[in-house]
Amino acid sequence: MSTPATLWPPVRDEYERPLESLALPDSLAPEAPLSPATRLFAQGWLRKTLIALVLIGAWEVAARIIDNDLLLPTFGATFSAFVQGVWSGELLVKTAVSLSVLLRGYLLGAALAFVLTSLAVSTRVGRDLLSMLTAMFNPLPSIALLPLALLWFGLGTGSLLFVLVHSVLWPLALNTYSGFQAVPATLRMTGRNYGLTGMRHVLLILVPAALPSILAGLRVGWAFAWRTLIAAELVFGASSGSGGLGWYIFQNRNELYTDRVFAGLAAVIVIGLLVEHLVFDTLERVTVRRWGVQQ
């Protein structure tokens, strides 16, 4: 039989050796700087700017091939319309109107979501209420409620706020509540161990522990609110006195200023990008990333 399993390993000598201080040759230095190209490409903003430039290039080429300003204006035309709109102040005023309504609706929706989820974590009835309401209303598009809102609140900010709250409340409440539920039992018990109950337990333990989910909910809520607002302004902006960005887009489409339509859309995109990268990314960096609860 000569299978390896039957062979015994030899008995070898034991040894001990004293540890000397570690002296590495320079070629094995523990750290070395990365090459400049690698470091540059590691910058997220640079990669994203490159992607944006490629997309803009593709747009310009497509517009020149189609060669019809009414259907697809070039990037250059859109850019000049955008600059002109900003310069004349019209675009800025419309944006300010939209943003002020948006912020009010967003904060109102977030506050209501907080109340609902706090109720849901502290009482069983609250939990049932939240799960029923979100199941009923979350799939309902905000814009579908607009006719009803117009009936109840008339043309104007009231109706806009109503649909905005509807668009923010449910996704945010759903995210926040699932975040609360995912808080480890040990952490909850730790809080109760110190005599924290009710609102203090929610504010001092659950909210910070669920912050990754809450931030995700705030992001989703922001996007939903933006869409809903622009869509709502498109539908009845024509009748309200001081319209917002949606109204600007609608008006210019009616007058076939397609470059200005694109400028309005670009304003929506630019604000979305700014909020995403300046507000939410910063919030994440100083909280959940710093705490190591999100990569």
Next chain:
Amino acid sequence: MAANPTLLFPEHAAPAAPATSGKLLTVENVSLEYRTRERLVRATHDVSFDVYGGDRFVLLGPSGCGKSTLLKAVAGFIEPSAGAITLDGQRVRGPGADRIVVFQEFDQLPPWKTVAQNVAFPLRVARKLSKAEAHERALHYLDKVGLAAFAQAYPHTLSGGMKQRVAIARALAMQPRVLLMDEPFAALDALTRRKMQEELLRLWEEVNFTLLFVTHSIEEALVVGNRILLLSPHPGRVRAELNSHQYSQDSFGRADFQRSVARIHHLLFEQTEQNEQNETTEIVQ
């Protein structure tokens, strides 16, 4: 001024006059039940024991004997279905800051607070200390567990053993009547675990607290505890109460230590061994 300062600081009086401490925590005929989706499970049945001031009292038993549930009942997270738990003559009703728990899980430290803030947090919310006082006391106890240099670090940058040290410092800073530890070293590697046991004993000598400690390791129970309550497998009933004050970290290889290990092993598993023997004899027949 009091004429006799030892009346004010009884724990300092102990070495001078070998008086013994009194009963601190009493668990009387406690039965615990918990509900699963289908049935009501009895975790412990009719368990009684007394913890005296300055004890290092260990609850030892195989997994599923309800020792962790018992500790959670002492902490006030679970209501006994029968019997009573009293601390200083007061019936335990709900969680309270006079009984601080150190859990096994590392996520007991809020990740959004630095190490120092973690230790100061309960001092702020439960002891109502000012920010400066809480911070000062936090640093004092962090120093005791050897983590003063990491006061400004966030928990996610620490190793498992360091996280447990922070949890211990946080519990000690609260100066609870009883420190409750629920298998605090079970998630650590074997080498770190031995080191932590050693440190816990050193802290006990320095700070002089009363400890209720849950473990499923016979060796850990003998080294950490001065008194061991043995619980039988499911549902947990009292099997024995033994002394282990004579053992320390250095006793590991000693013959009497090994005998104690064997004795506890026998007490814990005798029943099941007999059952297995009966089964085998039945099969043979």
